[in-house]
Amino acid sequence: MALIEMVEKQADGDLVREMLGFAAEWIIEAEVKAQAVAVTRSL
Numbered sequence: 085m086a087l088i089e090m091v092e093k094q095a096d097g098d099l100v101r102e103m104l105g106f107a108a109e110w111i112i113e114a115e116v117k118a119q120a121v122a123v124t125r126s127l
Contacts, residue, residue, distance in 0.1 A: 090100070
């Protein structure tokens with residue numbers, strides 16, 4: 085079952101969406117920080 089289908093069928097789909105959004109934001113932030121460190125080290 086696809087994740088979207090699970091979210092649509094969940095009674096608390098808003099909670100699942102919020103958790104996924106938080107996780108995605110956290111991952112993107114970590115990637116940006118890693119890139120910033122890599123750029124700083126290459127200077």
